[in-house]
Amino acid sequence: MDSEVAREQALDAAEKLFYGRGVQAVGMDAVRTASGLSLKRLYQLFPAKEELVVAYLERRDLRWRGRIAEHVERHDDPQERIPAVFDWLEEWFGEADFRGCAWINSYGELGATSERVVAQVRAHKRAFRDYLAGLVTDAGLADVLAGQLFLLAEGAMVTAGITGSAEPAAEAREAARSLSRAN
Template sequence: MDSVVAREQALDAAERLFYGRGVQSVGMDDIRGASGVSLKRLYQLFPAKEQLVEAYLERRDARWRQRLAEHVQRHEDPRERLLAVFDWLETWFGEEDFRGCAWINAYGELGATSPRVVAQVRGHKRAFRDYLAELVAGAGLDAGVTGPLFLLAEGAMVTAGITGSTAPAAEAREAARVLLRAG
């Protein structure tokens, strides 16, 4: 059935609007207007707004990690792969609609009131950290460098979002290079 199409369209609109303007300032009616999916259908697909938010974060998580992995896999050298993470952050930060990390923003907006959103955010960050750990292991490095690399990446995301600059990615990459050499 094309309810799967409607679902995709709803999620497309939700992602664009929630990410761009924040969750709370976007009404279900805005989603309907932007997606062309009627309210009735929206509530059939997602029994409440919170579930739409959850689905938005979930789908974005899958896509985000896949895009990152695709970029990283283009490199052969295991150490280059680690640094490629920061290169990818830079291209992400430079995208026109970049407005910071969707999960960090969602945590700031809903972390105090929605446990389900908190779970999504923790899941996403854990997955990202695990992915870094894989890359670290693949490069034969001490597992202890995973934490610092993760913190550098998180700091870069937050700072790029707040300042609207891509520079934090290069800074983080440079710091990562030093850490890998010294650690």
């Protein structure tokens, strides 16, 4: 089997298991079983579980940011792109397997013990904040709004993950609209 195919199989299995059950609750044996790879092959691809966790977060980051950008870019009006972020969050929160933010969850589990996971989490959050800053600039609004929107979105993610409800996105969207009008 080609290394890239095997890597994707391992990452598919890891993502489903890590996101669904938690990183620390899932051993490499479970990833091996779910991926259909031998344990030897899995360790050839990812010599340590930490490497698999970082790769899972990196791949998820690219997909997550791509999905949100694709949704937001459907709106031609830069003013409508900001609430569109929260529309997308609401859709995401409503997915059957939604378990909160993968990066916040991973940070909560491994932030005290893995500098590499912390770096990946911070890179993801920085990229998301920068994305919001670009939307704010494109809409001609005050730069300070980016940080406010970031906090609204992050708070909605945490709240939705805990409550199992998509409602925090709708509430955050309305707050974002109010803040946008004020800026």
